[in-house]
Amino acid sequence: MIQVRDLKKAYGRVRALKGVSFSLQPGVTGLLGPNGAGKTTLLRCMLGIIRPTSGDVRLPDGSRGQHREVGYLPQRFGLLRELTVHEALAYFAALKEMPPDDVEAAIDEALREVNLLDRKSTQVGALSGGMIRRVGVAATLLGCPTVLVFDEPTAGLDPEERVRFKRLVASLSPARAVLISTHIVEDIVALASRVMVLDGGEVRASGTLEEVANLARGKCYFAPPGRVNEYSADYFIDGYAEVDGQSFAKVLSPRPYEGFTPRTPSVEDGYLCVTRGMV
């Protein structure tokens, strides 16, 4: 639905994107990467917000730069605080040049999808951060775009709102292509069927969740936490877990050490292996 070919972007001497290529298919795709990996730059170049240094992006109908088929929710969203939710969405509908006769029904439909129909007459400024983000999702859904792009959609949301957002994305039609950019692996595991790992301006890995998790196969171990300092420095502690009442450090290591017990890799393990150069 979207094809990106050899996309490059440089800010002076800094190469933010070093030739990114992928194609976005229907379903939810996660774009994972640490802060500064180039995720937002990639999305902005892809959507024509900033001009790439080189490369090509083809949107759903084969065009470049046409954006009515694409809904985008940027990382920062909190605008039009003086307007009511209805007025704000009417403004977005006008910006999207929707036919006037379709606007009311489209607003109701979008608000129903984000469960905010009862807040139609509330001033945007009076809503909570999570609700404002849902208004943002509603604005993104206006006009039924076939491609949805969310940049760090759960950043700054409380746990309840994060769950609500995940439910909302999960309920979206599978015919749509949804791209979610985040550094929160948990969100991707809950929502996406495919994942791309972007690091240092390059796609370092991509595939299904299982394929990315498998990148860490043979590198995931449990280690007794009291002894981790005894091993050499070529491992990475990924977290801690309790197994049969005993505490263990979750370790990523290119080779096993004495006392290590193998464990099943997760998507997070695969992601960490990629970003730590262990693949």
Place this chain on the structure above:
Amino acid sequence: MRRPLVWHVMSNAGGYGLVPPIAVGLLLPMGLLLVERSRIPQLKPVYLDYAVRLLIPAFAAWWPSLAFKERIEGNGRELLYFLRRKGESVTALLIGLVYCLMLIPFASVALTRAQFAPTSLYLLIARCLFVTALTFFAAFALQSGVLALVLTVAVNLVVMSPMENAIDTSALVSSTTGVGSAYAVGAVYVLLSAGLFCLGEMRSRRFTP
């Protein structure tokens, strides 16, 4: 019927958007009526001069600085930019024209009761358009509505009167009637406005991360 974008933009200005209608559409004409009825005849030309040279053009900067604030420095500017890939010069021009329409009460009082020359009205409209265009351009160039407002008011206070006098003097040399010089000053403002609208349009099409 689809409401024009400028309607939505100005709705978001809230109560602050009412400052120019109250000041220029209501208080200044009322003040002129009061001055006209006062017993101090010297007051009327002074009031008219301040209103026409300073106050009314200065208030013309208010709406554009407010209207593009969200697009320039608001939290949703990226989304607005994404959805509105075109520039904003048409919105700015519409704002300028609506502001000029708001001058009707003042112009009515001034033309009928204060010997206000029609050429002065033409010049006033040209000044207001210039201030609108300057604020629009400055807002996008400086990426700040407030700075644009301050800059434009400063230009209005410091630059516009001497500039008008300079054009006026050189125009009078080639015109024996004073009318020609007012048109010359107005024409300069209109040309400058067109240039600033074009520059502002170009700048507003570029996203600054």
